[in-house]
Amino acid sequence: MENRLAKNIVLNVENRNTFGKKNRSLRRNGITPVHVYGLKSxxxxxxxNEKDLISVLKSAGRTTPVNIKNKDGEETITIVREIDRHAVSGDIQHVDFLRVDINEEVESPVPVVLINQDKAPGTAGGAGVVTQGTFEITVKAKPFDMPNELEADCSVLVDLEAAILASDIILGEGVSLSSGSDDRIAWIQPPRVIVEDETVVSDEDSLEGGEESAEENTAEGEQTPSTSEDS
Structure with a gap:
């Protein structure tokens, strides 16, 4: 199990002088409004540029610091705070970045991905399948120590009793766990057993049942002869 540390990602920007509805003209020309705030500044x-921004967002996700670099040479270390998308098209309308102090720890949820699922001994012979219950855990680290994602190695799942907990994930130097250490990340789920309610009738039982039915019908069809005392 390992972590992948943050990369140095740069987004080149320019000052913006248009606001409100006028931003539509920017978007039509492939330019996306950006807002930077935080740290009491x-x-x-x-x-x-829209294409550059999309590339940065794919690389950074919600955890990796982004270096906002202006044309005038000013640089600001940030993390993605909010992405505003069009309700119908899904196109990015606006992105907010939050300033961070590279020397101060921050908390952030980090995605957990499973590896070696096909090598989990507990799945041998169809005994079960690897199941993931927790898809992200919250950790604390300085911005450039923050993992982009964390890996859970399923090769340790030796049987149905085994499980990978949040405390089992190797976070890396300078990273500590903030969420519950007992959170279950993955385990082996046994296969479902479908019980069908079937009644099996043997030929002998069927024959006996038929004979009994025939005897009952015969008895019902017979009439008891009357006696002189009854007449």
Missing amino acids: DSLSLQA
């Missing part, structure tokens, strides 16, 4: 209204 003035907020910045910026703009970035």
